[in-house]
Amino acid sequence: MLQAAFMSITTRVLSAQDWETFRQIRLRALREHPDVYTGSYRETAARTEREWMEMLDGKGKCIFALFDGDRIIGLAAVFTSREDPSGQSGVLAMDYIDPVYRGRRLSRLLYQVRIDWAKQHLPFRRLLVSHREGNEASRRANQSFGFKLIGKEEIHWPDGTSAPDYVYELDLAALRHL
Numbered sequence: 001m002l003q004a005a006f007m008s009i010t011t012r013v014l015s016a017q018d019w020e021t022f023r024q025i026r027l028r029a030l031r032e033h034p035d036v037y038t039g040s041y042r043e044t045a046a047r048t049e050r051e052w053m054e055m056l057d058g059k060g061k062c063i064f065a066l067f068d069g070d071r072i073i074g075l076a077a078v079f080t081s082r083e084d085p086s087g088q089s090g091v092l093a094m095d096y097i098d099p100v101y102r103g104r105r106l107s108r109l110l111y112q113v114r115i116d117w118a119k120q121h122l123p124f125r126r127l128l129v130s131h132r133e134g135n136e137a138s139r140r141a142n143q144s145f146g147f148k149l150i151g152k153e154e155i156h157w158p159d160g161t162s163a164p165d166y167v168y169e170l171d172l173a174a175l176r177h178l
Helices: 002-007 018-034 040-043 049-056 106-120 137-145 170-177
Strands: 009-013 061-068 071-080 089-097 126-132 148-156 161-170
Touching: 002 148, 009 106, 018 040, 018 049, 018 061, 018 071, 018 089, 061 106, 071 106, 089 106, 089 137, 106 126, 106 170, 126 137, 126 170, 137 161, 161 170
Parallel strands: 089 126
Antiparallel strands: 009 061, 061 071, 071 089, 126 161, 148 161
16 A cells, blocks of 8 residues: 555646645645744745745746645755855755655655756756754755765754754766766
């Protein structure tokens, strides 16, 4: 039975027409886990329809959804880093999988589709990903794809606490030559 259910799992890129579905799952992730995302539920919920649609416009970014049949069960994004004026750094973000579906290696699927997309997005020479101290699932996921620790910074999180955020890098230029 589990294998049959797993067979219906697919990913696809969300477009502006999917903004309501995107909004629903993004807000769910922020509500359920204010301790792992840098964005707050309150600020994100206040976004306009236009802002949600712009996040899905595909310009320097791509947001993937994970589906079980027609039901959205996960989300993951890759964006151009705001911190890199050259536009050569991408950032993996928004990772979320419905708790019922966790532990099935679906995060590997979301990592792979984003890395594959980023390899085709030629301005990107590297990908960055980060996680809050103690988020072992996120650390294990990025490590399994060869991300290397490059630093950490203290962050004030939306849950009201401060904790280190560990930053990792993947060299896309080297991956393209494999």
